[in-house]
Amino acid sequence: MTEPQRIVVVGAGLAGATAAITLRERGFDGEVVLLGREPHRPYELPDLSKALLLGDADAPTWVAGESAYAERGIDLRTGTEVREVRPADRVVVDDRGGELRYDRLLLATGSRPRTLPLPGADLAGVHLLRTLDDSLALREALRPGRRLVIVGAGWIGCEVAAAARRHGTEVTVLDVAALPLRNVLGERIATVFRDLHAEHGVAWRLGTGVRELAGEDGRVRAVRLVGGDELPADLVLLGVGAAPRLELAERAGIRTTGDVPGGGVTVDAALRTSAPGVVAAGDIAAHDHPRYGHQVRVEHWANAKDQGAHAAGTLLGEDTPYRASPFFFSDQYDLGLEYRGLADPDRDELVVRGDPASREFIAFWLRDGSVRAAMNVNSWDHGDTLQALVDRQAAVPADRLRTGDLASLL
Structure with missing residues (x-):
């Protein structure tokens, strides 16, 4: 070559x-x-x-x-x-x-960033978040007492909700799903995030969609839902993925x-x-x-x-396969997490080590007895072990993941 x-x-x-x-x-x-x-x-x-x-x-x-x-x-x-x-x-x-x-x-x-074909989506005060300029503009708008409606309860929606509450902004998050992050984490773990945000003053409107954004003098003033309800809004974030x-x-x-x-x-x-x-x-x-x-x-x-x-x-002409497992992290209020691997919560077996209610635990997703993904929440001692378990798709009995010595599983 x-x-x-x-x-x-x-x-x-x-x-x-x-x-x-x-x-x-x-x-x-x-x-x-x-x-x-x-x-x-x-x-x-x-x-x-x-x-x-x-x-x-x-x-x-x-x-x-x-x-x-x-x-x-x-x-x-x-x-x-x-x-x-x-x-x-x-x-x-x-x-x-x-x-x-x-x-x-x-x-x-x-x-x-994905947008929604909504009437009013071009009003002032409607934000997307993908670039440095987007972030700075949104931060400037987050003020005490302002009302932010976030459309989308994924990672971006949840992280923006946490930041907005830090700034004293009132927050409502809505999504057609029944729980935030449901498609990634499954129902049991998703409830941890729903309850976390509720404790910090976030209002949830789940299982519903948006019909239109209403404005006055060219600026967004409300979010109208499919069912007819109207949410007052000074700001709207469309956080529906990329x-x-x-x-x-x-x-x-x-x-x-x-x-x-x-x-x-x-x-x-x-x-x-x-x-x-x-x-x-x-x-x-x-x-x-x-x-x-x-x-x-x-x-x-x-x-x-x-x-x-x-x-x-x-x-440069090399022919080496890329083998790395997916990895991401998130920080919301006092909760930090790392997720490794690739799971389907509707298909895979969930195994939890620790108590999710304490918000310090490790979740594993198993398929055919093998570790497909692992997420540590406010638990930072086993990152290398979790990475190895996921990379090897290690076959480990669920009981040993719950209570056994993790390092010994390798």
Whole structure:
């Protein structure tokens, strides 16, 4: 395989920036061009709904220092949106019509927040949360006594609710589901989060949908529900998930799939797409995961970081499968958690070590007697052991997970 002279990375989020930096760390001395839509240098997303929104930080966690890209010889071009990829010509075209040739290309275009086709969704005071600017604007709006309605009881909705309560904002969270986080954690564990937020003054409106957002003088004033109820609102957050940015790949004729939630760019075990010389990583990658035997698309921080680093090796001609298990974390009030693996709460057996009511416990999800996922809540002593159990899909009797010495299970 011919050594590449120029590698172009489309997407200056965590996956793309990590790939660019890793290329230099691996000794690649050709051109590295990193193209990003936003005006900011690359940053990590978790702070946007955590430390930054809480007011504990005034800047996100930057992927690297301001001078790090120039020092590494990485041509970082912020405020640049790629409009077209032409794999046959090995060219990308930016929003100003400029053409840039590549020998290898990484697509790391990330996700956009989903919206709802609601009357009033364009009113002032209606927020999305995906970018640094989104987070700063929402933080500025969170004031004591203001009324925030959050549409969506997923991770973003729950974390924003916790931050808003810190600021003294009144919060109502609504969702068509019967419990927050139900699709990820199942009913028993989801009740822990419902009760946690209720204790901190969050009002729940579950099992109902939104009909429209009502406004006055161009600003949102109420959320009208399907059943006819109306919730007063000074602010609304639409937190109904994210959609991968697949348009570039689709227009380029690169294979995509609808077999994963939200769709994705089809990549093999090493993250290669159907187009020669083109790799994809992060939120958009529907990865042929060797651990699970099917395509997996993950939107979390660790996946972006780890796949970005792995993609660098693939861009340099390596053929190593990406095997990492999904990982994410969340902080809400005084509850912190880490989740490892990939479970289906409607299919898998839940095994709990400790008492969920105490909010210090470990949950395991087993399939056919093997550990498919583990989540530690306010329990920080067994992270490496949990990771190993999940990575090995270890076969462990449920009683030993509940009461046995965890380290001995390895």
